[in-house]
Amino acid sequence: MSDLSHIFKNLMFQTRHSRVAGIGNTQGSQRAMNLLFAIRDIQLRTGRSLGATFLSGTVVVNALTELYVMFKYLRPQELQSQQISCFDAWAAIFTQKSADYELNVTGKVKRKERFRTYIKVPELAMFLREITDYRTADMINLDVPEKNVRFLSHAPTIQQEEMIGRLMAFAGNGVWADLGLDTPEPDNLDKAKMLIATNVARKMSLDMRLLGDKFTDDDNNKASICARTVYDYYVRSSANKGTQFIFSDLSTYKPNEWNIYSDIKQKLVRLGIPENEIQFIQCATTESARKRLFDDMNAGRVRVLFGSTTMLGTGVNAQQRAVAVHHLEVPWVRHEVA
Structure with missing residues (x-):
């Protein structure tokens, strides 16, 4: 049985459509390949297909x-x-x-070829x-609160404004020096x-300090x-x-190393929240430690919990006193706090 089976969707495949956008990573992941070997072994032993049960709330994510x-x-x-021996078949x-015209990251219109629709849908x-x-929330009478979504939009800081201009120049000509970073030029530029460019933009939008020590804190950045x-x-x-949950998949907690989790925690402590009421899910390294942490959240002994989508996104029964869930960035996959 495989829970969260969508995390195994990155299975290696071969295709001649190498220039088609949106088909995913053809090289796949070792985790997905290991699962395929395990399932094939079961299927060979039984002489039948299937051989596993997949559970997921997001069977098809984006490809x-x-x-x-x-x-x-x-x-x-x-x-x-059906004589289907490969993805292309x-x-x-x-x-x-x-093919259609789309905007790229620099705002220019580019012609993109994609697999955009399904055909032979009934079959x-x-x-x-x-x-x-499948089961829907209505079918199982799932009790969920009414969501109140707030998008907080703020002007970029001065350093971010400057980096946006450099990033546009780099995306246009590919000259590494245009970014003004202290890090060496990547080999595969x-x-x-x-x-x-996308990776730099993602880090820049969260916190300029992720791009190097030359950048400084700001009262109007996301952390503040x-x-x-x-x-x-x-x-x-x-x-x-x-209680509150804070999600970020970028710059997660690492001891003795600057990260966005620790930076926000320091700011919260300075504002007046006791340090012991702020915790990181990465510090709960065993199932018993996770259970104690979730019990403390439900009891109100811990008031703020940081985590990533992978570690805090699913199977978390700690919402009894929750008043807010904060996202510092858009997650790559859906998550649930239940």
């Missing part, structure tokens, strides 16, 4: 290849009977490729229904220019604004010992 990967795991015999039957749906079952926002909720919910 048309993901359905093919699920069938490759669980229905190898059926794929063989599956794509030729069930998907349609088209594909029937194929999928043979191996899937020519092949990965846009990936590097987040600390003030969390403290406001902390004071307003003190009568009920309200």
Whole structure:
């Protein structure tokens, strides 16, 4: 049985559509390959397909290849009977490729070719229904609070404004020196220019200090604004010992090393929150430690908990006093605090 099966979707595959955007990483991950070997061993022993139970709240996340990967795991015999031996054969039957114009990271219009739609949907749906079952929140009478989403938008700091200009220049000409960073030029700059630009932009938007020691703190950066926002909720919910979750997948907690978690914690302590009421999920290294931490959250002994989507995003039963969940960045995958 594989819970959170969507984390195994990055399975290696071969394709001739190397210039088509959005098909994912053809090299795959070792974790996904290990799961494929384990399932194939079970299937060879039993002489049947299936052999595993996948559980997920996000079966298909963002790529048309993901359905093919699920069938490759669980229905190898059926794929063989339909003479589907590779991704390209599956794509030729069930998907349609088209080209359209899109904006790139520099704001310029570029022509992109993608697999944009499914075709033969009834046949594909029937194929999928043979191996899937689902439950919605209404079907199981899931008790969830009404969400109140707030998007806090703030002007960039002076250092961020300057870096935006440098980043635009780099994205246009690929000259590493235009970024003004102290780090050495990457070896694969020519092949990965846009990936590097995206990574720099992601770090810049969270905190300029992630780009090097030459950059400084700012009262109007995300860390400072987040600390003030969390403290406001902390004071307003003190009568009920309200708790809060802070999510960030970038610059997670590491001891004896600067990171965004520790920086915000220091700001919260200076604002007046006791240090022992602020915890990092990375410090709970065993199941018993996680359980104690979640019990402390539910009891209001811990009021602020930091974590990443991977470590705090699923299977967390610590919401009894929760008043707010803060996201410092957009997560790559969906998560639940239940």
